[in-house]
Amino acid sequence: MALIQVQSVSVAYGSPAKPVLNNIGLDIEAGEFICLLGRTGCGKSTLLRLILGSETPASGVVTVKGSPRQRPDPVCGYVPQKYSLFPDRTVLDNITFGPEVSEFNLLTRWSPRFYSRRREFRKEALQLMQRLGLRESDAGKYPDQLSGGMQQRVAIAQAFINKPRILLMDEAFSALDPGTRQGMQRLMKQLWRDTGITVVFVTHNTKEALALATRVVVLAKPAPDQGAGILMQFPVAQPCAEAEIGELTTRLESVFGGSEDLEDSLVPTA
Amino acid sequence: MAAGSFLMHAKPGRFSSTMLSWILFATGIGLYFYTAQARHHENPDDRVTPTLAQMVKGITEAAVKPAEDDEPLADNAPLTQRLLASMLWKDTKATARRFVYSLALLVPAVLLGLHMGLFPYAGAFFLRFVLFFDKIVALSLLPILFIAFGIDELSKIMLIVIGVAPTIILDTFNLSRGVPGEQLVKAFTLGARDFDVAYRVVMKQILPRVLNSLRLNLKAVMLFLFAGEMIASTEGLAYRISLLRRHMAMDVIIPYVLWVALLLFVVDLSMRLLNRKLHPWFHEA
Numbered sequence: 073m074a075l076i077q078v079q080s081v082s083v084a085y086g087s088p089a090k091p092v093l094n095n096i097g098l099d100i101e102a103g104e105f106i107c108l109l110g111r112t113g114c115g116k117s118t119l120l121r122l123i124l125g126s127e128t129p130a131s132g133v134v135t136v137k138g139s140p141r142q143r144p145d146p147v148c149g150y151v152p153q154k155y156s157l158f159p160d161r162t163v164l165d166n167i168t169f170g171p172e173v174s175e176f177n178l179l180t181r182w183s184p185r186f187y188s189r190r191r192e193f194r195k196e197a198l199q200l201m202q203r204l205g206l207r208e209s210d211a212g213k214y215p216d217q218l219s220g221g222m223q224q225r226v227a228i229a230q231a232f233i234n235k236p237r238i239l240l241m242d243e244a245f246s247a248l249d250p251g252t253r254q255g256m257q258r259l260m261k262q263l264w265r266d267t268g269i270t271v272v273f274v275t276h277n278t279k280e281a282l283a284l285a286t287r288v289v290v291l292a293k294p295a296p297d298q299g300a301g302i303l304m305q306f307p308v309a310q311p312c313a314e315a316e317i318g319e320l321t322t323r324l325e326s327v328f329g330g331s332e333d334l335e336d337s338l339v340p341t342a
Numbered sequence: 343m344a345a346g347s348f349l350m351h352a353k354p355g356r357f358s359s360t361m362l363s364w365i366l367f368a369t370g371i372g373l374y375f376y377t378a379q380a381r382h383h384e385n386p387d388d389r390v391t392p393t394l395a396q397m398v399k400g401i402t403e404a405a406v407k408p409a410e411d412d413e414p415l416a417d418n419a420p421l422t423q424r425l426l427a428s429m430l431w432k433d434t435k436a437t438a439r440r441f442v443y444s445l446a447l448l449v450p451a452v453l454l455g456l457h458m459g460l461f462p463y464a465g466a467f468f469l470r471f472v473l474f475f476d477k478i479v480a481l482s483l484l485p486i487l488f489i490a491f492g493i494d495e496l497s498k499i500m501l502i503v504i505g506v507a508p509t510i511i512l513d514t515f516n517l518s519r520g521v522p523g524e525q526l527v528k529a530f531t532l533g534a535r536d537f538d539v540a541y542r543v544v545m546k547q548i549l550p551r552v553l554n555s556l557r558l559n560l561k562a563v564m565l566f567l568f569a570g571e572m573i574a575s576t577e578g579l580a581y582r583i584s585l586l587r588r589h590m591a592m593d594v595i596i597p598y599v600l601w602v603a604l605l606l607f608v609v610d611l612s613m614r615l616l617n618r619k620l621h622p623w624f625h626e627a
Contacts, residue, residue, distance in 0.1 A: 124527065124531070126523075126527045126530075143530065144527045144530035144531045145530060145531065145533075146531060146532065146533045148531055149531055150524075150527060150528050150531040152524040152527075152528070154522075154524070155522035155524040155525055155528075156524065156528060158525060158529075158543060158546075158547065159547060159623055160546045160547050160621065160623050160624075161623075169529075169532055169534075169542075170532035170533055171533075173529070173532060173533050173534040173535075173538045173542065174532070174533030177535065177537075177538065178537055178538065178541055178542070214622075214623040215623075216623070216625075230528075230532065231531070231532075234531075234532055234533060236531070
């Protein structure tokens, strides 16, 4: 059985109901790196939130390990585009937040055991920071003292320390400059290889999707007033050769009207 | 002064800023004493605008002598005993006690606002009622409070709580709702439970703004406190001001008013410094 199963899922918002997703079916196996690709507003993030459990479908069902998703839980790690970090916590406290709340509730966090465990969490967090290219001197900084790229590294560390089975990333690198973005893509790929985690990555950038994914799932609306469906999906051999990236990019761009970034592109011609 | 000095892009220096900020104070003080001088020149017994010497004498007596209705002290009583038995200290203590009780009773208001903002059923249950309650003019409830709770401390404290709590509840409610949904979802994915999210994520983030909201409502708290004290009380700063008004004792009333302003300023400053100390990550807009 696939790790994540999206079965005949439809979502509509508002009254009268405006369809967002229409009859989506998708199976994601453990260890896959899926990129959900599509134009802004085509329902990529909605599909991600369904897997996350923060939204429920109007019809159909989303399951993870065979259980229907009801609410966000530690099975899925989450890295959004912004507001990933808690502004009132330092980098170190942001990273150790997960283990701390998982093990200690509001009352038990005042026990002596909490403090000894916290030392262990901090040690682990510092190791993870180093692995993600963050300096130890950044540990005491607050999120607003970090660059966008560093903030996302911390957000990834925050998610990874809890060792989730699945990592859901919602346009996590979209707000970064091209250089930082490429660096983050390399880092993400390395982490995925090292840990074997299942990643679902939402993006509207075709090159980014092809650089990261083992499978690209393209979502599109057949018409503006209709819900999005899966327009196409295809596997990508990783590492993907330059020539193959070029060929697939051309194929995708022909569908979306000739732009690498689908945010700028026209309605799909397919 | 250059032609563009008053334009939006002007950058007053440190000295100019300091000087400018004191001009209105100096003008007010100057105008007062000029008026006082002129009135005393016309009528040496004028009680409306006491001179500086009269005010110093009035407040000094208030600070070292008991009130008229209290037991007088022995002439050789030590200064500490005099200060602690003085009218000013007794009134300040009474008002401060009510003020602190009222602030403490606003803590549940903050918690209610937090829960209303985060737990939809709590929001649905309380919001409409609090919105309605917020529109009731608290002072109009004063007679009802006096009938229901008597004219003791409770009615005065309830007046403050009823007057200010809805604002604090709604402020906290809005602040809780303002925390990005991504943060709540992220916390859940990190293993947090509902109350962890409420108290370890949202409460911690909104606390500096809640403290600011309390700071902005300090004046309202004092307003209701003064209203209660002026109507039914036997001690307190407002009670004293109201009592002295009957004797036209402006030489004590004016220092009392300044004393209240100073106390409020100190409380506000302390809360601001505490906020900065507790929340170094918070930058006020």
